[in-house]
Amino acid sequence: MKTSIEIGTDAAGQGVRIDVQELLATRLLVQGNSGSGKSHLLRRILEESAALVQQIVIDPEGDFVTLADAFSHVVINGGDYDEREIAAMGARIREHRASIVLSLESLDIEAQMTCAAAFLNALFDAPREHWFPALVVVDEAQMFAPSASGDVSDTVRRASLSAMTNLMCRGRKRGLAGAIATQRLAKLAKNVAAEASNFLMGRTFLDIDMARAADLLGMERRQAEAIRDLERGHFLGLGPAISRRPLSIRIGATRTATRMGTHSLMPLPVADGDDMRSMLFAEEEVPAVPCAVAVEPEPVAAGELLERIAASEPLHADAAAPPVLDIVEAAAEAEEADAVVIATLAAMLDDPDSAFQPEAMLFQDFSVRCRMAKLRKVPLDLAAFRRRFALAKGGVFDPGEPRWQGALAVADRLPPDMVAPFLQIARAAMEGAPCPDDELLGRAYGSRSPGRIRRLIDYMEKQGAIVVRADFGGRRSIGIPELGLSTEAE
Ligand SMILES: Nc1ncnc2c1ncn2[C@@H]1O[C@H](COP(=O)(O)OP(=O)(O)O)[C@@H](O)[C@H]1O
Ligand SMILES: [Mg+2]
Structure with a gap:
């Protein structure tokens, strides 16, 4: 199945494509001044990918409701429902994988933020079995995730910001992929961007804003001037789903349009002075010069809308695992497996005897615990488990954390059975804690013999990994020359 969509053309007139599968895994940020063409661009992406992925649009200006004219999107008018109903719809949308547009047009800013937060939280809190991939488009995202406090109450701002942070920072595991647009990067909360x-x-x-955009694109400030001169509908694109180098893109046409079209200049009504006066002062309502009057549709009852959501055709209803899921699921599974590994190692080490048990038994215990945590397969083989268990015994549960890199580089030069006791020392040094005592080192080393612990320390010192100092009171501190750190004396 093809998962890329064409969004426009480059300077040479060649089609530029976005890989939707990759986009779901790596998210999108759009910036441009009002009128630069952001909403048009989002619409183009939504239209082209409508058949590939479930779409959820948070639409503060009611721009996107017309998607429903050509596609299967259900429109939810935020103003018609209370918070509880909105949350119920959020949950239902996850379950039925319905594409929807949440229009917040009729609400004031605080209500928009409250409504969006309730809705996003419901998407986020959906039960595991409903974690299907969905593109979550948020237009004017600076409203929902402002970088500074503004006119709205702190409670509302915090709720909205936290919902947006969840979406962008923790949504991927749950299948939610944020694609957000903002007029000004400086107004959008940094962690969300x-x-x-x-x-x-x-x-x-x-x-x-130009400076921040240039930083994100990895452009020199000098080159960044180009961003000022971009025409409407022209964007510089970069990222794993778009292009490895900044690419100038002219966004293509869309099939649907906003309801009102552009607010461009319109000819003034033609009426001479008298006519105009009679129109203005007439008792009865005189039919005015026709202008596009939107007929407000009757609100749809929440229950009925929930039924519509349930009835809307889910994508790939026939396929057990839609292909577009793969990357997202793989990433989510890896993330999930990582969390299980960390929690399992911690639980195993809670038992003080675990350090002295044979490795084969430990690995079996680990495998059973992973399966009980509902992982489809045991995420580590024996060799990988041996290393992770040693690191965990040294107090390093997540070796991917940057702060451990220095200590791990030294540990890797030691024999495998010394890694854990060395890391116990390194960790104490990094935290400015007292030197671990022999009992703790023994547990990390897997030995209760004081003689063996002494020889262990001698060996590490000979290797240059540590330097032992004893003060006159017989208290020991251990330095790690390569890190330039030392434990407290104990
Ligand atoms: N690539 C494009 N091709 C044609 N018209 C465009 C394009 N981009 C924007 N427009 C038009 O320009 C106007 C402003 O665009 P819009 O997307 O609303 O800007 P923004 O959301 O950044 O304020 C709209 O009328 C839109 O239809
Ligand atoms: Mg817009």
């Missing part, structure tokens, strides 16, 4: 790896930067006037 930081989670996107794909960027589309449109025309930007202010230096501070």
Whole structure:
């Protein structure tokens, strides 16, 4: 199944494609001044990917409701429902994988934020069996994740910001992929922006936004001037789903349009003075010069809308695992497995005797615990388990954490059975804690013999990994020259 979509053309007129599968895993951030063409761009992406992935649009301006004219999106008018109903719809959407547009047009800013937060939280809190991949588009995202406090109450701002942070920072595991657009990067909370790896930067006037856009695109400040001169509908794109180098893209046409079209200049009504006066002062309502009057549709009852959501055709209803899921699921599974490994190692080490048990038994125990945690397969083989267990005995549960890299580099030069006791010492040194006593080192080393522990320390010192100092009171501190750190004396 093809998962890439064409969003426009490059300078040479060649089609530019976005890989939707990759986009779901790596998220998207769009910036451009008002009128630069962000909503048009989002619409193009939504239209082209409508058949590939479930779509959820948070639409503060009611721009996207017309998607429903050509696609199967259900429109939810946020103003018609209370918070509980909105949350129920959020949950139902996850279950039925319905594409929807949540229009917040009729609400004031605080209500928009409250409604979006309730809705996003419901998407986020959906039960595991409903973690299907969905593209979550948020237009004018700076409203929902503002970088600074504004006119709205702190409670509302915090709720909205936390929902957006969950979406962007922790949503992927749950299948939620944020694609957010903002007029100004400087107004968007940094942690929310930081989670996107794909960027589309449109025309930007202010230096501070231009500088941030240039940083994200990895461009020199000098080159960044180009961002000021971009035409409407032109964007610089970069990221794993788009292009490895900044690429100039002219966004293509869309099939649907906003309800009102552009607010461009319209000819003034033709009426002479008298006519105009009679129109203005007439008792009865005189039919005015026709202008597009939107007929407000009757609100749909929450129950009925829930039924519509349930009835909307889910994508790939026939396929057990839609292909577009693969990357997201693989990433989610890996993340999940990582968390299980860490929790399992910690639980095993809670038993003080575990350090002295034979390795084969430990590995079997580990495998059973992983299966009980509902992992489909045991995420480590025996060799990988041996290493992770040693690191965990040394107090390092997540070796991917940057702060351990220095200590791990030294540990890796020692024999495998010394890794754990060495890390216990390194960790104490890094935390400025007292030197671990022989009992603790013994447990990490897997030995209760004081003689063996003494020889262990001698050996590590000969290797240059540690330097032992004893003060006159017989208290011991151990330095690690390569890290330039030392434990406290104990
Ligand atoms: N690539 C494009 N091709 C044609 N029209 C465009 C394009 N991009 C934007 N427009 C038009 O320009 C106007 C402003 O675009 P819009 O997407 O609403 O900007 P923004 O959301 O950044 O404020 C709209 O009328 C839109 O239809
Ligand atoms: Mg817009």
